[in-house]
Amino acid sequence: MADLTLQTGGLPFRKMHGLGNDFVVVDARSAPDLVNEDTARAIGHRSFGVGFDQLAVLRESDVADLDVEFWNSDGSKADACGNASRCVARIIMDETGQKAASIRTGRGTLQAVDAGEGLISVNMGQPQLEWDQIPLAHPVDDLNALPIEGAPGAAGIGNPHMVFVVNDAEAVPLSDVGPALEHHPLFPERTNVEFIHVIDRQTLRMRVWERGGMITLACGSGACASAVVAHRKGLTDRKVTIHLDGGDLEIDWRDDGVWMTGPITHVFDGVIRREFLENI
Numbered sequence: 589m590a591d592l593t594l595q596t597g598g599l600p601f602r603k604m605h606g607l608g609n610d611f612v613v614v615d616a617r618s619a620p621d622l623v624n625e626d627t628a629r630a631i632g633h634r635s636f637g638v639g640f641d642q643l644a645v646l647r648e649s650d651v652a653d654l655d656v657e658f659w660n661s662d663g664s665k666a667d668a669c670g671n672a673s674r675c676v677a678r679i680i681m682d683e684t685g686q687k688a689a690s691i692r693t694g695r696g697t698l699q700a701v702d703a704g705e706g707l708i709s710v711n712m713g714q715p716q717l718e719w720d721q722i723p724l725a726h727p728v729d730d731l732n733a734l735p736i737e738g739a740p741g742a743a744g745i746g747n748p749h750m751v752f753v754v755n756d757a758e759a760v761p762l763s764d765v766g767p768a769l770e771h772h773p774l775f776p777e778r779t780n781v782e783f784i785h786v787i788d789r790q791t792l793r794m795r796v797w798e799r800g801g802m803i804t805l806a807c808g809s810g811a812c813a814s815a816v817v818a819h820r821k822g823l824t825d826r827k828v829t830i831h832l833d834g835g836d837l838e839i840d841w842r843d844d845g846v847w848m849t850g851p852i853t854h855v856f857d858g859v860i861r862r863e864f865l866e867n868i
């Protein structure tokens with residue numbers, strides 16, 4: 589049973605998504621702050637719970653507009669979630685009426701801006717390009733060509749990513765190859781796994797197996813890592829459009845960090861019933 593002191597009838601939440609990468613957002617400024625590994629896993633179950641790719645918990649911050657914590661549906665935590673960061677930025681902008689927002693995550697404090705036409709941009713910071721920052725288990729000769737079949741590249745965006753350049757990302761049997769790659773021993777904290785193919789110097793196609801054990805329709809940090817790896821391999825410019833299963837993200841690796849721009853959707857609000865939470 590979850591350790592709860594629910595004063596009310598349950599746990600209010602927002603359901604949001606960025607390109608089909610979907611989130612339950614719990615605002616712990618006004619709702620019980622009860623998310624832990626067990627509640628995250630239970631709420632995240634698509635048949636027995638609400639279902640999400642990530643859960644975001646919002647808290648008061650003394651350095652940014654909000655502090656945010658991210659959980660995967662397997663109950664693990666993630667320091668970064670690009671698409672959820674864009675959703676949280678929209679919440680802040682709606683609350684404040686401002687066109688900019690700051691969000692403190694495990695990745696650091698991120699800046700986001702309203703890019704107009706329903707788009708939100710967030711600066712995911714400079715990529716982590718040292719083996720122990722990503723982290724890898726040990727140094728490698730070349731971060732752009734890891735000693736793994738297929739010579740993937742690696743980059744950290746606050747979370748680890750392994751990026752394979754392939755001839756046809758559509759043809760990759762993600763659910764067959766994803767689990768073993770997520771748990772590859774070179775990545776002691778597991779890893780997100782992206783497969784990209786180059787359409788032209790400004791355009792990539794990407795599919796993703798996310799750490800946490802799932803295929804998602806989009807991964808913002810994965811799109812940033814893919815853009816960084818493709819550029820470092822000499823395949824693309826610093827600014828690219830990435831076609832994901834759920835739609836397009838624009839990634840621009842600028843002097844001040846990797847900016848990601850795309851749409852977000854607030855789908856509905858709900859309340860998780862007290863009885864459900866008490867029986868986890």
Ligand SMILES: N[C@@H](CCC[C@H](N)C(=O)O)C(=O)O
Nearest residue numbers: 666669670671747799808809
């Ligand atoms: N979907 C996210 C990434 C979520 C975290 C990831 N599964 C991890 O464990 O690192 C995004 O939009 O960045």
